[in-house]
Amino acid sequence: MLEFVTTRDNPMIDPAMHVWGWEIPVYLFLGGWVAGSMVLAGWFMRQGRRPGDGCVCYVLPWTSLLLISLGMGALFLDLEHRLYVWRMYLTLQPASPMSWGGWILLLVYPVLALSALVSIPGDWLGRWPAVKRLGVRLREATAIRTLGHANIVTGVALGIYTGILLSSLGARPLWASAALAPLFLVSGLSTGAAFAHVIAREHGDQATLLRADNVFLAIEIVLIGLFLIGLSTASAVHANAAALLLGGPYTAVFWVFVVGLGIVLPLAIQTLMASHRIPHTLVAPVLVIAGGLALRFVIVSAGQYSHWMSP
Amino acid sequence: MARYGMVIDTRQCVGCMDCVVACKVENDVPDGHCRDWINQRLEGTMPDLRLTITSERCNHCDRPPCVSCCPTGASHVHEPGRVVLVDHGKCIGCKACLASCPYGARFIHPEGYADKCTFCIHRVEKGELPACVAVCPTHAMHFGDLDDPGSDLNRLLASRRHFILKPDAGTQPRIFYLE
Numbered sequence: 173m174l175e176f177v178t179t180r181d182n183p184m185i186d187p188a189m190h191v192w193g194w195e196i197p198v199y200l201f202l203g204g205w206v207a208g209s210m211v212l213a214g215w216f217m218r219q220g221r222r223p224g225d226g227c228v229c230y231v232l233p234w235t236s237l238l239l240i241s242l243g244m245g246a247l248f249l250d251l252e253h254r255l256y257v258w259r260m261y262l263t264l265q266p267a268s269p270m271s272w273g274g275w276i277l278l279l280v281y282p283v284l285a286l287s288a289l290v291s292i293p294g295d296w297l298g299r300w301p302a303v304k305r306l307g308v309r310l311r312e313a314t315a316i317r318t319l320g321h322a323n324i325v326t327g328v329a330l331g332i333y334t335g336i337l338l339s340s341l342g343a344r345p346l347w348a349s350a351a352l353a354p355l356f357l358v359s360g361l362s363t364g365a366a367f368a369h370v371i372a373r374e375h376g377d378q379a380t381l382l383r384a385d386n387v388f389l390a391i392e393i394v395l396i397g398l399f400l401i402g403l404s405t406a407s408a409v410h411a412n413a414a415a416l417l418l419g420g421p422y423t424a425v426f427w428v429f430v431v432g433l434g435i436v437l438p439l440a441i442q443t444l445m446a447s448h449r450i451p452h453t454l455v456a457p458v459l460v461i462a463g464g465l466a467l468r469f470v471i472v473s474a475g476q477y478s479h480w481m482s483p
Numbered sequence: 484m485a486r487y488g489m490v491i492d493t494r495q496c497v498g499c500m501d502c503v504v505a506c507k508v509e510n511d512v513p514d515g516h517c518r519d520w521i522n523q524r525l526e527g528t529m530p531d532l533r534l535t536i537t538s539e540r541c542n543h544c545d546r547p548p549c550v551s552c553c554p555t556g557a558s559h560v561h562e563p564g565r566v567v568l569v570d571h572g573k574c575i576g577c578k579a580c581l582a583s584c585p586y587g588a589r590f591i592h593p594e595g596y597a598d599k600c601t602f603c604i605h606r607v608e609k610g611e612l613p614a615c616v617a618v619c620p621t622h623a624m625h626f627g628d629l630d631d632p633g634s635d636l637n638r639l640l641a642s643r644r645h646f647i648l649k650p651d652a653g654t655q656p657r658i659f660y661l662e
Contacts, residue, residue: 181515181517182517251577256574259555341583
């Protein structure tokens, strides 16, 4: 028999820790989406695609600016001491991925803004000669390639940090996995590719993005496998954390919404789409995007629920 | 440099909650929140039962995860004493420290910043004991410098079997419980 009584009843801590609600999963999802969009846009830019080509890589910076702003809005809403947020930018804490994240986000905006500027025709910028000159210079092939590199590097940093942010919080055994950072990055790439596939106008780009998304989804399945195997074969604490997704309270939502509807089904549909057996529809990309959101919700929620068992 | 810690005798603690009340009064802890609390753990099979009462709070760990994850440096190790404190003016209320603490020792103060036990550093720096230790009616709680080989803490730890909370979390807590 074991009976445990505590007098502690602190909000957000008891009876189980629940410090992060919808805001953080939404931010991680939107951050991942933007990260994936930046990497893909950067890849196309590196190929030498020009603004007049109608390439999706000149639409993605605009959508990314909107999405990252929404994500940062969610992040801001999550803060409890909001008026002090500027404190993030008076220091860089090397041991805190959240601190890196603050600075990475500060890099994301100018890279996205410059990438977006490339797509604005020079005639539209007549009122602002300095911006027009900058826009003209950015449309040069070398500048576009450099911007492509900047998008890829910043996008990868953004995508990876969201996973490291969680895995650095060692008190939550479910997050204590090195697979979380690549999983979040690849999930972001997959979300970005699904979205880019929907908005791309060029058939060649659509086909490329579709094949890329299938590869990302397949890698995601492998990473989820590694994530669960790694935890299940580690200490009892970590195995118990993995059990939350393997028979525990988060099992159904994880396997149905994240793996089944978010990865396996769209992968099957998109494989048929890639081989031209069925027409391109919105169903699979929407499932991929919803699956990316579900992944963040399940991992953040189950991770908070996981804890060290010893007294 | 001092390294403050606590030794709490679970055989003398009766769970009266004087420490909890003293902390709330001394530190003006808001209603519905607590910086320290009492846990009672009953184990065994009738009639061989074992009741362990522990007065718990922030463990002021030697490897504090709440300090390393803090994005602004608000959570920091205060010298002298190596006490883990929160600078309210730097805290943005991101709650990473709450998520990183395996003891659930932190909470968000209604004003928005992360809050927790300070070992009553404002009293200790005046030569007084933390409020919880000062009021303990059974003298179950002991406070002092763990780096001082002659301190009461080290004498008790050398003479009695003891344990720490969640040793497998690897945070090296500085509150020890005598069995």
